[in-house]
Amino acid sequence: MRKIFNHLFSETIWSLGYWGTSDSPKMWLETRARNESNWYNLDLSDYHLNVINRSEINSLQWLTGLNNGGVFLKLRQGKNPGIESLHCYDFPSGQLRYSVDLTQWSMLEGEYLHHPQGIIDLQTGKQCSAIPAKNSDWRIESPQHYEESQTEFKAFATLFEKKFGEKIGKGLDYWEGSNKLIFSYYIYENAWKNKLRICDFNFQTLFIDTIAEGEQMGYQTFQRFQHALIYIKDKRELFIYADH
Secondary structure: OEEEEEEEOOOEEEEEEEEEOOOOEEEEEEEEEOOEEEEEEEEOOOOOEEEEOOOOOOOEEEEEEOOOEEEEEEEOOOOOOOEEEEEEEEOOOOOEEEEEEOOOOOEEEOOEEEEOOEEEEOOOOEEEOOOOOOOOOOOEEOOEEEEOOOHHHHHHHHHHHHHHOOOEEEEEEEEEOOOOEEEEEEEEOOOEEEEEEEEOOOOOEEEEEEEEEHHHOOOOOEEEEOOEEEEEEOOOEEEEEEOO
16 A cells, blocks of 8 residues: 555545546545635646635535536525535636536436436536437445444454454445455444554455544545545545555
């Protein structure tokens, strides 16, 4: 495992997504502090980080990345926040490209969004009748998640106690590659801790780190993107390791 990038933000990392192309991949990040949020762009070719200026400050939920922008869902405010609209921003300028009223959607297919009234071309925000044949070249791999109540989790719990002498709880994220296994899991040592462990198929540990503990634990654990391992530590520090 070779560390290729890490950065400590002053605010909490709230969300991240990927955009660009397979030859020029980029990462979008949102950080939040109090009632303010900031957007950043990280070029995954040269690891240059810069702020994205934007014309709208409303809280948005990342949906998907395009080759030249990002698409977001805007949620209604209140106790039952449904979807209000769809927004697309040009990156890295941060300028709003379009906004479309939208209350429901059923499936995301590349750069096209299926909804009850038809199909939206996410590049333009316009309705279209059919989706042209095109294979996605992204390699975003998220782990399988298992809750403590699931049968599969119990098998992992037995394995961890036998191999590592650890009693895990809460839940576990698991990814299996061609030559390694990646786990994110929780153990209690005076406080709950979220650990990241990478093993070979003989369960020999290749890498281990504590992602967070106590109140610093977040919802995101790890992802693999374009053969890199990406994870967030203590909600504020981004790590990227070469994983090939």
